[in-house]
Amino acid sequence: MELQSVDAGYSGRAVIKDASLEIWSDDFIGVIGPNGGGKTTLLKVILGVLKPLKGRLMYHDLFDPGQGKRIGYLPQFSMVDRKFPISALEVVLSGLMPRHGLFRKYTRKDKEKARQMMRKMGIAHLENKGIGELSGGQMQRVFLGRAIITSPKLLILDEPNTFVDNRFEGELYELLRQLNNEMAIILVTHDLGTITPYVKTIACVNQEVHYHKSNVITEKQLSAYNCPIQLITHGEVPHTVLKKHQK
């Protein structure tokens, strides 16, 4: 899919300007940028929930006439009501809804598929638990299950590493690496350091979108992109470079 010089924002005011991005089927893009820089806005455009004020959005192969957009999406943790009465299995199953339409019931085969998904993620024993009874990591796995149950061609994750423990984070990235063989992945994060070994390329979003075709990025390059974020370098001893770029 691709974006061509897109302006997007709310009530007529552009948050991101002149953004162009091409996403290929085997991409693994880490999206970074300061808070309020437009990361979520960019995601909304890619997801098709926010119409660009200017420019074009083309899904190409991502759009299947029979199945619609073949996108999987893991929303930000805070977007979900944790007290909502719904079981883990129901959440994973609901991922099939967009493909099934309004009327079709979930078949036994669908349920088997959802259970298989949950086994793959090590949460099979939680299927009847209400969503509110799960830990952060378990819940993220449930949402990941919902996102990939349709085998999408593009998986979008919005800050999947908030409120989860380190062990889950490691497992998550390992899982994403496997999934990347089958689908493109866009991962929004504020924590660049831990993802660099996994992502293939990096996009910096701060009003403008700068696409960096490598997973190694230096502080100098970041400042050139006008992207003041915290950078962790991986040397002999990992350390954080806290100096921020002046606007």
Added chain:
Amino acid sequence: MTDLLQYDFFVHALWASLFTSITCGIIGTYIVSNRIVFLSGGITHSSFGGIGLGYFLGINPLIGAAGFSVLSGLGIEYFSRTGKVRHDSMIGIWWSFGMALGIIFIYLTPGYAPNLMTYLFGSILTVSTSDLLYMGILTLVILLFFIFFFRIILFISFDEEYARVFSMPVIGMKNILIALVALTIVVNIKVVGIILLISLLTIPQSIANQFTSVFRKMMVLSVVISLIGVISGLLVSYQIEIPSGASIIFALIVLFGLTRGSLFLRNRLPLNSRTEKNRTNTA
């Protein structure tokens, strides 16, 4: 109890209890899960405007209430979606606007407004055959709607944004559900009255929610709990001659207190260290 069944009014009241429990049990679960209790309160009170209009025009006040509450529900949603007024402020405005209109209309209607107290505080023993007919039809509509569209209702309620990404008819579905909320409120006004109605849409659901965190089970359990509450409230009101609406609410509150208390005690008992696990299993 058997001799009570000889009376038409009591048989009517029992049917009304059943319809009330089904409609409020299901719709209330939707309301509580989606945290739109305040919106429902607003719709309930603004329906008074329709009741006043009904008196003024000399038509069945419930017809006026139906039109008024559906419009106010959809109006609140529409204006807060497109306008710049906060959702809850919008509710406050419609809430008082409806009440004010009702008072003005009733004042302007010549003569005495009969049964006004019935609409405010309810009277399940005066439910008429035509009231039952409306209730029965709505019960059927709600049952069918929730059976056919259960998955999509759950999907949109749980994660609206996600549903929007996949171009599901989010706004259309929500509007239909708001209309059903409004109609549920209207047909149940006779049972407990405008002032007390919100209890039927929240207490049974809150009781049920202590035992289950699954929408489907919460709906079924809420229906059963309302039925217990409404019928026992009805019997108590008959026995000691107190207003039925208030007695029903009281019965529900007692049920809430009992379940809450017993769950609290069970979780505190030292013998049963695995209560947390048991609790989720019973769910």
